[in-house]
Structure formats: structure tokens, C-alpha cells
Amino acid sequence: MQRRKLYLFWILSIALLADCGRPVQVVPTVDSSARETALAGTALAAFGTATSTPAPTETPVPTTVVSSQGTSLEIQEDQTTLFTDHKTGIQVTFPAGWLALRVGEPEFYGAWENEATKSPVFLNIFATMQDADPAQFRVSAIDIREEVTYENFSKMEVVFAPEDQRTLNQVRAAQAQKYSILKNYKVLSSRLTKTPAGLDIAVVEFQWEAVSPDKVKYMQYHKEVIFKVLGGTIGLQLFTGLDQKDLILPLFDQVLDSLVLLTP
Secondary structure (H helix, E strand, O other): OHHHHHHHHHHHHHHOOOOOOOOOOOOOOOOOOOOOOOEEEEOOOOOOOOOOOOOOOOOOEEEEOOOOOOEEEEEOOOOOEEEEEOOOOEEEEEOOOEEEEOOOOHHHHHHOOOHHHOOHHHHHHHHHHOOOOOOOEEEEEEEOOOOOOOOOOOEEEEEEEEOOOOOHHHHHHHHHHOOOOOOOOEEEEEEEEEOOOOOEEEEEEEEEEEEOOOOOEEEEEEEEEEEEEOOEEEEEEEEEEHHHHHHHHHHHHHHHHOOEEOOO
16 A cells, blocks of 8 residues: 555656656656765875885865766765756756655665665655656655655655657646646646746646555645756656645755756
8 A cells, every 4th residue: 555655646746747748658756765876986096106205195086977867966065966967958956964866876776775764655665766767757856854754755856858849838737737636636826937047937836635554644735847948848846745845945946046057
């Protein structure tokens, strides 16, 4: 039952942009949670000099590794995580305390060994995420600042819908109505606007009633910021409990404010 409930939750997030552009295969999300990032540290060892005095050893220099999907993660000094997507041409920074992971990358598999993610909740989440398509699900970041339950589970996600030919307004209208079958579904906002930097975006917010594996009912909240990039549409998504959205939304807004469009 737990796996089924989580599967439905992840299917919802996977399908959110599935109708953008050409049909996109719907698969269970593999939004991995792992502290180990795709950072490789390379130590530059100094050779000895011609005298008997050893040369000083240089400080190891971290090297950012770009995955086969064209993405990279880099832990910053303040423990935020810089995500760069060279394929879609975007860059965002996730807050400290949020575990960023990509499908099929080292940090996803490392998450299985992370003490902070060994709860049954995380194990079920990881299991449902394994088959997600990394070409669409570019990165997920899960809040691990405190013990995670089904009710307080929060994640941010970058989803890419390739070859999307629709306008932002068309996507906005479709996304606002697409999940009306959910129990107690309610659209909170659906609009076109701009970021402070002047980027055209569509924003959709809605809530619905969910049920945990132990039959506890609670309200879920979703916000999605949609924008166009070369080759398709990007959705920056947030899932969290409705009762904690006011605490999580400022962090989501920080991620949106950190958005950088990379020049081709």
C-alpha cells in the first residue's frame, strides 16, 4: 500500500508537464535523495625539487563533473547546491539542508547509505523513483532538515518537456485543469507574469487531499513555475504540505530568484 500511494504521488509530479509539446512518456519519478553529489575532487600532487627539501603540496581543487545528461551539482561553501543544466541552459541554487539528486547519478545511489535518508519513507520514495527518465526529470531536491514523514515531505524539482510548441498561456490553462480529478482539488492561482529579471513565466498553484499509508488525511500543496527554453519547456515545481507552505514558499522563491539562463 505504501508503494502504491507513493507511486501515485510521483506519477502526479511526472505527468505535470507530460502534455507539453510532443507526447512525453509518463514514468515513475526517480527524484533521488543523496548527499553525495557528482563532485570529483582532484588532488594536484607536487613533485619533489632537485634538493632534499620537499615541495609544498597544493590544496586539492574540486572539479565539477558533467553527467551524460549534461547536468552537474556543486556544493557551495554555504552548503547550498548549485545545479547546472547545460542541455536546457539553466542554472539554479537549492537551499542548504535540501538533498539534491539526479536519476542514475552517484548521489542517488549514495543516498541509500545516508543515515538521514534511511527511514521507511525515504526507502519507499527511492524505490518509486528508480525508473524515472533523467532526460525529463533533471534534478530533485528533498528537504531533510528534520525527520521526514509523509505529511511533511517537501521536494523541489526541475522537469523538462522537450520540443514543446505551445505558448505559456496554453500550458498554464492546461495545467490548471489537468488534475481536477484529485480529491478536494482546488486551483489557488493560475496566471502569467514575469520574474524580477523580466523572464516570462506561467504560475500554477493548487491543493488537494491526500492520505498517508496509515490512513491519515492531509492537504497537499503544489506550485509550478513554467518557462520556455531553447528546445522545450521547463517546470520548476514544489510539492509540500499545505499547512507548511508558508514556511517552504520563501525557499522556493529563493530558488526561482537564483535562476540563471545560460547563453548557448
